[in-house]
Amino acid sequence: MGISMAVAKAWVERWERQQQRYAVDREERFTVITDVVEHVTAGRPRPLLLDLGCGPGSLAARLAERLPDAEIVAADMDPLLLELGRTHHANAARYVDTVIGADGWTDALGLRRPLDAAVSTTALHYLPEPVLLDTYRRLAALLCPGGVLVNGDHFPPAERSCSGVTAHVGRRRAERTGGHAHEDWQAWWTAAARDPELADLVAERAQRRAARAGGAGGADLSADRHAELLRRAGFRHVAPVWQFGDSAVLVALKGD
Template identity: 50%
Template sequence: MTSDTARPLDPQVASAWLRRWDAQQERYVADRERRFDVICDTLCHALAGCDRPLVLDLGCGPGSLTARVCRRLPSARAMGVDNDPLLLALARSVYGHTAQFAEADLRRPGWSALTGLNSAVDAAISSTALHYLPAETLADLYLELADVIRPGGLFINADNLYDEQPMIAGIAAALRRSRVASGEDWAAWWQAATRDRELAGLVAERERSGAGDGDHRVSAAVHEQLLRRAGFDQVGTVWQAGDDVVLVAVRRQTVKH
């Protein structure tokens, strides 16, 4: 029996929902396109000498970042990973001709085996996704990610990474909120998707899968500590606007025993 996730949606229907998705994301990320550009610029610089590099997008959602990577690095092999069947169906329907998409839950150890990867990853990326994970889950994720990325490869995480100093964090968040777009928000988008008969089966699958939301507000400092502990020996910020941060980590060249 074929699941609703595997059935392609009408491309026009999926494209319309993707446009609405990108618009509502602008409510939360004031410099979203600039953030995507920074990720792609970083990949272009770091992977300049790689022939057909393999790029893994963690928590890819409907594939917005994955698609931009494919456009900027046409020689790259890109795979998006997510556990939300509805968002994956949108990604496959619109971007499936240029990238692969795999269903796996990043909250569970062994997620990388479910992707079907058969070679080391040159770079892993993520945007506005890992704040769904608490620190203890991130620790496990980064350990598994270090086993997947080749030595010298990199991980790029673009997210709202909060400062541990409450007044600084408050100012940064207020500045971001003052600059984001208005319009449909996250809750309204999902409410509308739930009412769309074309998506009804996928909505039901999503509810069964336990695809979650929420913000665990893990700071950039904690991300750095967890990444270094997992096997990344260079970790730092390459771009920041308030609490909107692009953090880059380089996989250690040699494994310590």
């Protein structure tokens, strides 16, 4: 199921453009996440970072560029996106095939020491609330004292009457930056299925999704609700550090 470097490069670049439709100021959000990790891990030799729901390695690659001494483990359940990351961003991370929130998912990571930081972007919102709480608890256990969890995602406002306003702000920002003009999620996957080098991995992805069908869907939780769950999970300090529309970066620090 190998993918050539040229094909991987083309599809990862196409993925980057597609994702601009969904993550407001995506590049700035990546930068903010990396700023937090750089600050928290300053002075630590070879910090260990975990990228949750890594996709094709977009965030891992940016972290590796800024923090070349870091060891990065990147986890996802999508066979195609993982293979794109392993091929195009091979030196950025060690890629792990695991389903976040499933039984034994943290064992699959193969961690041999505590994490200094865990990061995620546009990945954890699909988890049902009980699974999300358990995931946060497991991450708190994996992190070293003073470690950090940084989550960049879509967080609807706690005041639902304001959701139309925040969504509008995000859409207008996407229009000004040109993100809305790129192909959407479904168009990217439809095109990928037609590429002979990707077809087998797309088929494997479909089989996995079918096997997992019927489970509870993710919760549409506000940043305040996430903060409450994080505190219940053992994180002492939780705060948003950046927001534009519904797109925000939430930081949770484990106590020393």
